[in-house]
Amino acid sequence: MIKFLLLPFLLIFSAAFSQQSFNTSNSNVALKELLATSYEKDTTANAFFIFEDGYSRFESEGDYDLLTNYTAKIKVLNKEGFDQANISIRLFKGETGKEKISELKAITYYLEDGVIKEHHLSPDKVYTEENEKYDLVKFTFPSVTPGAILVYSYQKASPFIFNFEPWWFQADVPKVYSRYLAEIPGNFKYHIRMVGDLKLHSEKNDIKRRCFSVRGVAAMADCARSEYVMTDIPAFKEEKYLTSRYNYISRLEYELNEMVRTDGHKRKYTKTWDDVDKEFKTDNDLGKQLRKTKWVRGVLPENISSMPNNLEKAEKIFDFVKDNYRWDGKFLQNVDVNIKDLLEEKTGNVSAMNILLHNLYEEEGFEVLPVLSSTRSNGMPTKLYPVLSEFNYLMVQLDLEGKKYFLDATEKNTYFGLPPFRALNRYGRLLDFSNGSSWVDLEPEGFSSVSMRDSIKLNTDGTAIGVSNHVFSGYNALSVKNRLDDLKQEDIFNDLTNPNSHTRSLSATPNVENNPVEINFNLHNGSQKINDLIYLNPFSFKFYDENPFKMRERTYPIDFGYKHAYTYNIHLEIPEDHEFVELPENKILKLPDNGGTLYFMTQQVDERTVNIHCRVSFPITLYSSGFYPYLQQFFTEMLDIQEKSIILVRQKV
Template sequence: MNKTILTLFLLTNLFLQSQENYNAESYKVSLGDITSKTYTVDSTAHALVIFETGNSYVDPNDFDLRTKIKRKIKILTKEGSEHANVVIPLYITKTNEEKVDDILATTYNEIDGKVIKTKLLEKDIFRENYNENRTLVKFTLPNIKPGSVITYSYTISSPYMFKYHGWDFQDEIPKLYSEYRTSIPGNWVYHIKLVGGKKLAINDISIKKHCIDFGRGASADCSISHYAMKNIPAFIEEDYMTAKSNYLARIEYELETFKSPDGRVDHITKTWKDVDIELKSEKDIGKQLRKKIEVEELLPQDLLSETDTLKKAQGIYKYVQSNFTWNREYKIFKDVSIKELLKNKSGNISSINILLHNLLRDSGIQVKPILLSTRKNGLPTVIYPVLSDFNYLITQATINNKTYTLDATDKFLYFGQIPFRCLNRFGRLIDFKNGSDWININPTDRTNTMYKAVFSFNKNDELIGHIESKRTGYHALSHKKRYFSDPEDYINELENTITDIEISDFSVNTNSIASPNFGENYTLTYPSEKASDLIFISPFFIKLFNTNPFKLQERSYPIDFGYKDGYYLNYKLELNDDYIVSELPKDIVFHLPHKTGQLSFSAKHFGNNIILTFMLSFKETVFEPEFYPYLKEIMQKVIDIQNNSTILLKRKS
């Protein structure tokens, strides 16, 4: 029978593959492209890039950068129709702009055994002014339905050689073949970076002599490159990741040096030593960091007279937190003004944290600014300075040989804590005297959720529980924001998360919104499940996780928690003489490789008490992709423990 099943499986797979005859070798649409209806490698895909190619080169006549793009896509489902909406972003400035020409687009459908072609009309191409530096050219291919094949091509002309076009090999839909060809004259030297960790199927580089003539006997050789990837999986976003741009397989270019035909050399990409000098005199950050603050005019007298350095720093931090409001703008190299902040009591990230920096400095405390890129903004380039990678600024204070990272834009943060958005591995510590350097941005305090629960029965066989919970770190931060924003709504939400329960005597033992901890106490009542003389009790009155956050077959990018994480539950059930313990949940212990995490669950019967302990601990902030199967397994065990752990009691006759 097993042989029969295997044979049927193989025949079915061969049949399906025989229905897929995509032409991934050229832009030309084949009959197989049109008649193929599925993509068995990824049955969840709504569309498939069959073939795409890009070709960037310098035009020998006007020396503009030309990029020609061709793309062929199969629409597999109704949801895949969105990939017939094409947006071409163009970069513009006040003096010049990128242009797009030669837009050609066609839809191919099979109708009654015939191939019908529908071309895009010029009147259906639209232009939108997105912002001061972006224009969007948009069009939607006509007559789209599941089974359609679309092709489109266009040419971008750009006067901005400093923005040599990169290429995305990976996208949210799978690709059979993606290639990028480039021709770069030797006058332009770029840092070329392959991102995403996927291997190139083609990586050919050669030199073409005298490829471009500048006149008056000046010419340049060109570096000719051909890059390609095959069978590229779709990029699927999942929990516990930073910016998608960190992991998409792509190639990027950053201009390092331009060599003029007359022999002049411009170093576009500078060293950090050069950047440090420029930042010091820069009109926004640099100027504001040098600005002297009259602390006597701003700070209260009791804070000015404080002799304990740590307490003084904490007081200054609380003063800025309480008196100035973040206007939700992330600007760090534009519109940074302490003067405007003091006037309006509201300002952007840099204005608030530079005010904090300067108040601490002028109060005799050692401080330095840190440039960051937030989690959603992507990781900054490490090998050379790219200031446009940064979008955030915080302050580092050193007190009694201990360093604290500080951000005063959020009133719920405690001294030494920065927002979760800033937990993006590392930042650039700016030191105008000794030179800047990379530092790790890792929380030193653990983030935990802890429950202590004591349950007993009332005369109606209902369970009465007294709950104490304590949250620290980022778990505390999120709960503080929810509770102090609307306590009544917070309690209602808590009741709604636990089925068939009543909450009474609710209180919190956290008085300050900036406390590092958040503690709760409450009593809950809920019925037990009964069948004849048996009583079934689920000890997990609250679910730490509702579902397994890890659902992919495999994950090619890191699992980034941002902080070390822990969950603990101590559950005590007090029995009276009316009950006999019939069955307890089984003990479970599971370790992640290299002791990077642990799950343990235990249920014991001692005298008239049942004691359950649960512990889930992650000892790293970031796990590499090879840990994914183990993380997926440990979280599935957590879900199973929560849903299937039952204490079975029998009532004495």
């Protein structure tokens, strides 16, 4: 049976038919808002923003700070929403000054015997937590009860004009209405970008005349006035197969590109990649370390150095670095890079490790270049313009015999050409100081697979004995090797497999010396006999323990990182005096646009033997959010096959 996944008809209620209405024009609290007991657009919400407003502009005269006024009105529905009453306001600080807040007000509104009551925050309940790079102004709303509404406001003054105040439309709870107003003097030019997939409800842009003045200058500057509104904003909920929430959570970001002084002089702030390449080439950190290939002369053993420059030698150099030097767990940001120290101390950060690898290849005459990138948890760097603070990783690209390999020597268990999973963040910047840098894709080739092969004999009491062979390749092999380092023998079965409820293992024998990795299990499965019939589920294991996709909808992509493939072959033998009564139905499931397939086949070989074959493949590493309901249904049906497929067996009459 071939089955293409189709979504059931969904009833979608538009706002026109909504019975809920809230005051989204200001922070005033209405009785009907206090009486509300749920939020119909997200019935799982414990709290939500009714109204949020921000207004940023430059201070005329004075200190010329960036001023931002913020106001929020939050509805608390139940005790689980009480965490919204704990407020933290982050204030950055640096060598040139620090951010400050003023006019802080916070009021809790609640009902008492049908009357609206107010409890104002006392100033002595506000405190500041100091950190190295920022301070946190913290307070907790008083008298919070289910149904209460929390309103607070403040003004923030910031001396840091390079990054104009960002605006976060999306949060961990839903919002009914969020508005941001920005006024930027004409002599300031910012890169403005909208992050995330959610769309604005409205955007208005115009000119505000004579809005900004500078002391001693008679003329006043005009401002670009922009108003951004978003409504019915869903909560951002994190789920599996997400890189960094900061790639997708909806917000506005600003970065200063150019400023024109009152004398007409222009100062550029945002650099081009040509500028960055020149700086990297000549700087005393990264560029210097890449040039110091003389430091690695004589480091390689003669038996490796004397080999011809082929794939075998490249692999030997890679293994030499990862086996003899240790990564200290530090990334690219805020650390010194020193190859000389790494050679002496045998330990260093990610840049030192991979620059050593780069320099060894270059000294040996290989074609190699460094790749600046960002880890999955750090977020994807923007391609619009260089923002070096968004990069925290460095790898190596080796071009050999017409094929390109991305290499990272920081993991002791990794394989040549298999960068750690944390580095699979879609793209990086190839640093070529001779021809100019360029973007390169970091998607691995081929599938990473899990293959299982069972040989099972059914006993007359419904129990079963047999052996199971599991073979892991690619990133699955790397994951198993890393986890085996910390596992006891008795924990291998439960920690490295997804056994079905009836599955038991007497022993596990791993073999990690080769690639792929292999583990063999001896099985003694529990009885599945009921009265005179044996209801046998042939699957001792499942590909997945549970459906990872549980949300009603998902607004960001599903990022697997690499291509997945799973294969399960089962050879089942029943007792001589027994017979098959019923076998599961064969199925083929397909995702749209060749996004994945599932094959499930049962073949009776003879009176006592059945072969079962199940294969699942995901040939795409990154699925758009539109695939989410299809993937959700696909995983449900895949789990049903492996949990509920029954072979019915009975004793012959």
